[in-house]
Amino acid sequence: MGQRIFRRVSLGIMMCVLATGLVFAGSPLPNPPHKGEGILTVNIQGVFNAKVSLSPFKGLKTVEPIATVADVRGNKSAKIKIPAQYFPGEFLLRLDYRAKEADAPYPAERIIYINQQNIEITVNPPYINNDEKTKFNSGEKENTVFSAFMKENNAKRMPLDLLRQFLLSYDQPKSKLYTEGVKEFEQRRVEYNTWLANQAKIHSKLYVSRLFQFQYIPAIIWSGDAKERVNQILKNYFEGINFSDPLIIRSRELSRFMDGYMGLYGMQATTVALRDSLFTQAGSVACEKASKGDPQVYGWMVDYFYTGYESYDIKPGITMLQKHINNPDCFTSKKQQITQRLESMARLVPGALAPDFTMNDNIGKSFKFYQWKPQARNKLILFWTTTCSDCLKLVGELSEWYKQPANKKKLDIVAINLDEPEVKIGKWKAVIANLSSWKHLHAEEGVNSPIAREYAILSMPVMFLIGSKNNVIVSTPGTIEQLVKDLK
Template identity: 20%
Template sequence: MTKKILALFLLISSISYAQYTIKGAMSPEIKTDWVILYRLEGTKQVFVNNTTIQTDSVMISGKKQAVSSFQIKLPTSAKPGAYRATYKLEGAGFVDFFFNKENVSFIFNPEYPQQSIAFSASSENKIYTDFLSDVSIVQQKLDSIQVAVLKNPSLDLAKEYNMALKKVDSVQAIYAQLTEGKYVAPFVKASSRSNPPKIFTSINGYIDNITKTYFDGLDFSNKTLVNSSFLTNRMLDYIFYINYTENEKEQQALFKTSIKTILDKIDDITYKRDIIQFLIEQFEETKNLEIIDYLFEKHYNNLPVTLQNKKFKEEKLALFAIEVGRIAPDFSWQENGRNLKLSTLNDAENYVLVFWSTSCSHCLREIPQLHTYMNSKPNMNVIAFGLENDAMVWETYTKNNLKGWHNVLGLNKWENKTARTYQVYATPTYIILDKNKKIIAKPNEFKDVKEFIEKL
């Protein structure tokens, strides 16, 4: 009886401490010494584990090659899902895979991770990559027939198109059956294209069909799809590639239309908030203020107040407060006994707002040059915002050297509230405004100021 109890205890213990292994190898080897593993949840990355990278020699295509390899253990309690191994902070610096209670092993090229990944262990990942490969081959054949007819509408390729379409449908049906009950099943279903039953002879008709059927296989309520990069990648493709034009004004309108189309399909209000925040960050990269404002004003601000992230909103709005095209943040000062305000100043057609300091040698060289130059520009004025820790030197310098300017004293230097609002990290910092105080340029140096003003 004692032996049976001991055997049962050992069995339970071995199960309790069992682990899954994630093994990855990068070829060619890469000069980095760490990998961080995340689980994807919506648009967020949840930290799971991290490890170091080793250099090993392995046989690849019959030749010994050096690879960068890593291994991460996951407990039996690890959640099934989409996971991301990150090895670089910029560029193509991560690889995504699925985990569903099985060991995962793969090799990939670190410069082209997702395109080159090959799995040696993990039935879920193997069958999904096989599906992507097989369906891509037959889909490309179908697309090539369609493109040929679009180039030459007189071609009669209806028979060939129908045969190719049947092959696509057959591959999709086979893998739908093979993945039934598996974690990757929703991805196989969502990856299936809605190909038209008949070939198009019109480019406009073809493009219109792609746009209208783009979301046919996508279920925005499916948690498996939501907690992966799949849906977010599809959204980005729809916004930036499917709805594309070279006309800048039309593109802005297309951005707004495509964004609304996507958000209208999302019922989960929390997920909708996360997607809006995600899109704001995407347009942040190109500083597309019009679309960022649109996302805040038409979508984010309409969310329940309890769901809105006040800190996120304040940080993003502050980040773009001094971008070209924005109205310059307001501030006030006293001048010759009068209370003045930037927003109500009306004594010039354009203004040069310059943040400077008497303790800055670079400023003491450029500010006199700016003063001399601006004397020849009667329709312009300067607002010289001095960042100082003490008023005495500033008062003497401005009184003797900067006559005719609006001179503003900003105490506490780098901690000055206005300086922080304008994100001033160095002096001199130049900002050129129009009569309405809209920012029209942010030159780097005095020579750039002159160059811009001469073009006005």
């Protein structure tokens, strides 16, 4: 909740990491590669013990661990059975180890790729990402090839990236030096992309070859200004991505790639209104491109943009997604949420009657919203949690603003906490101890509670400014600044 999905990236950095322009289709991979379960064997060395867990990636996030082995002693092994539906893909291997018996557990993590082979890895947890001390079994391919590829890739990209940075910052574009630099860059770019394509072809039977496409460096029209170069890159951004390959959503690389895409749009946003317009345009283009590919990739793309739009409260973007969730070829996991959000956008608008509700407050008294008639002209409903950093920031800002006597005359506040499970309630009570002038309610089922469903709360914080006398929605401000503006 409150997570910023669309990352802003500077132009210089973006020019160094952009990756698009070439399709690395590869050979078809067996699906599933195992008839049954696969086996990951983890040999623990150099520590007293470790808890071993393995989690698959879907985009930037891991899902629940496939398995956890609670106590693997030093010089012993853990065997993790991996169901076939998770192959091939990117996984997070986590070891919570104790160097000595009296020590507290300390985490160590490494990304690994698993495809057609049962694999064995020998690990000294403090050095889990040191390839000299972390060894895979002889004949292991996915991780060995990817590690070797990245080492060679980084060496080949370094001079290209330095040359590109020089050209971006050089202030005499009509000079002979600049012209020669552009020529050298283009020659090296073509050579690099040719090498990249050959690597994908050589290793086409491996899952990791699908990830090479995200390293491709597109052509740049150096004769234009910075804005023209960005627009050209955006125009060509997806040309090399194989949206027909559902395996690309089993890695973090597609999410990183999309964050770079959104960073280019974000750089151009000078106002909130322009940002919303640009991000909506970005989603429209990307979802249209993905719609021509595999339904799973198409659905992933819709999920990605919905999560971002919900985080930034970009209503035009959410509306844009409506046609995609109604497409039977879009395997989105967010259809119900998007539909609910669209319905709430049509129902919970300024001028509409706010839904009534009855709940117990923090001291156990029944609170009936419609019957609550505070002295101020308006009342504010705030939905929040203590685990949401944006929520805590808004609560702090609202608390400071509300300390002014003149502001207390403008509205009264009812804060509805959606923390769950019960173990987090202590933190909620600690926070509200300093907010005694507010009304405090807690919905035990969190975002699945009746009040959250009634107000279509899917992410937080969310505010509703409502007239005290008529219970009509005045506005749904997204920031404290917008709230102050709406009160004038």
